[in-house]
Amino acid sequence: MPKNIxxxxxxxxxxxxxxxSATFSEMKKTARRLERAFNDRLDKAIEASEFIKNAYDKEYSDHTGETAVAHVMNPAECxxxxxxxRRLAVAA
Incomplete structure (x- = not known):
């Protein structure tokens, strides 16, 4: 594994x-954060490219939108x- 990645x-x-799609500034900031996390990781055997893929997937995984759509599509379970x-039933 190369010393300087x-x-x-x-x-x-x-x-x-x-x-x-990301601007150069966004990529520089993300690369710095990835490098710090990579150097602090517990699993020293993982390759940098695999580490970036895993970290990138975790960072941009957001279920808020999916939850909101599920609530709109099925409001009875929201x-x-x-x-x-319940409040309307009490008020009636």
């Missing part, structure tokens, strides 16, 4: 392969709609 190039390669129905 160019995380900016690795990140740019990952973005190009996966169609991720906590908010259930509590509103």
């Amino acid at each position: 160019d995380f900016l190039s690795e990140l740019a390669r990952y973005n190009a392969i996966n169609g991720v 906590d908010h709609h259930v509590s509103v129905a």
Whole structure:
């Protein structure tokens, strides 16, 4: 494994392969954070490219939108709609 890994190039390669658009400034900031995390990792055997893929997937994994869409599509199971129905039943 190389001693000095160019995380900016690795990140740019990952973005190009996966169609991720990011400005140069965003990539520099992300590369610095990835490098710090890579140097502090517990599993020393993992390769930099695999580390970037795993870290990138974790960083941009956000289920908020999926949850919001599920609530709109099925309001009966949404906590908010259930509590509103309960309050309306009490008020009636």
